[in-house]
Amino acid sequence: MKKRIIVLGTLLAILSFTKTNAQILSDKTMGALGKGISGFTFSDADAAALAKQSIAELDANNPVADPKDGYSIRLNRLFGKHTTSEGVTLNYKVYLVKDINAFACADGSVRVFAGLMDIMDDNQLLAVIGHEIGHVVNHDTRDAIKAAYKKEALLDAASSQSGKVETLTQSQLGQIGSAMIDSKHSRKQESEADNFSYDFMKRNGYDVNAVESAFRILQNLSEGSEASFMAKMMSSHPDSGKRADAAKKKATKEGLYHAYEQQKIVNTAPVTATKKTSTTTKKTSTVKKK
Template sequence: MKKRFIAIGVLFMTFSFTQINAQILSDKAMGALGKGVSGFTFSDADAAALAKQAIEEMDANNPVAGPTDGYAIRLNRVFGKHASSEGVNLNYKVYLVKDINAFACADGSVRVFAGLMDIMDDNQLLAVIGHEIGHVVNHDSRDAVKAAYKKEALLDAASSQSGKIETITKSQLGVLGSAMIDSKHSRKQESQADSFSYDFMKKNGYDVNAVESAFRILQNLSQGAESSFMTKMMSSHPDSGKRADDAKKRATKDGLYKEYVQQKIVNTAPVTATPKAATKTTAKKTAAKKK
């Protein structure tokens, strides 16, 4: 792995990008941003263009599971049927790192870390990804990029006066990238994404109780050996225990609640049986005895 992720262990966080610098923001991305400088209008297409550039750089600099890897096979099996959700075209990949994380970008790119897949079963993963898709569908991802750009574009008087992206230096583009990394969704946005996840599970016939269970896992992690680290990293998010309780209340209200039992987790590629060499059998001829 050439670069280490900055947002380690931050579950349910969109735009957990690794050190995005001026090189990632290519001329195409700058052009996309340039459309929205005047008055800071920033469309979904603008956000998607920037996200696409950033995710391509991340994919090129981090270990991505190949099509025959067990993690990729499992992810495609679980999420392949959801290549499109609420009008958003999605693409999924696994980063072969032990960090516990997943994120979705404005262009529909969803990235899941192997560490998360090691501790959550299929239904729990569906709940997590449903949450991430919610951030994209609810325009949280677009708004996060817009807010970062609006803040950083005004650092230079010339850029604020001319209203052109070209006046921003490479150094300022690096600051913009850092601002995108540090951007936090509001607690309201997180709660709305939680609701989207529950509705996603219910709509598609999955066990909604996995939503509560996923949050319980996160809650247990925050109380374990990594508690101080998790508490710091999750400070911008609603309490995991409360989120689990809210999911339980919804399931109870819908008459669907039952204690969730985690299913078997398999991240290995299926073993293909090697066909045995055909063995020749010699038929014995028996002479009929004359009576």
């Protein structure tokens, strides 16, 4: 499979949804949509409910690494102690695909692609996923879903039932899914997520210079054979080189900067040694009575 580079950022894809209908938002919320209220209520719970159903569908239609797989073992080793952040409950899985990507959803689901784990060491991976967690904690994922709903509005469906819709059809989910795939976080949101990543690394005692290093890797990729694809995907994101420079500047200001050297990358499961059982023959001696 040809390696394809996907922009690091939160993507919520609702693809090939098999259920004909799905309860997503409350009648109150959908009624507001039907009336065309621009500032309709869209709570964290609404966003999490939609994300939970979406990520379940994505997991069902992607090759998820088994818990005993080397990729899963590595990810759990790194993030097993980071199951909550700023009150958000997180869960992690690996997609066994060559794409270079990681994304997070409003329900706290974080998905990491094997292709990313192949090119980044532990600290760099911590920096990238810390960035994704930042999007969840900063409510960027909720706002992205809300923007998709406001754009699609579902006005026709809502209006057909006097502004009260209880279910979403497969077609409607597909429209929102397409809108979510096309949506991108603002440069400000990306910068704030970068800062969250840096602070996440510092707060947990990791090497903050891995943040700069991770962006340098993306910068080098964008200047290589995949440059045109990266340029298209990164059009609404800050330049990777500038983001690396910002991380370096922050580390230098705090007296923490040093040139980061990438560590060994291991995505294989540890080999379990099998114990050899040796059979010993017990010798018995017979003592003759005199």
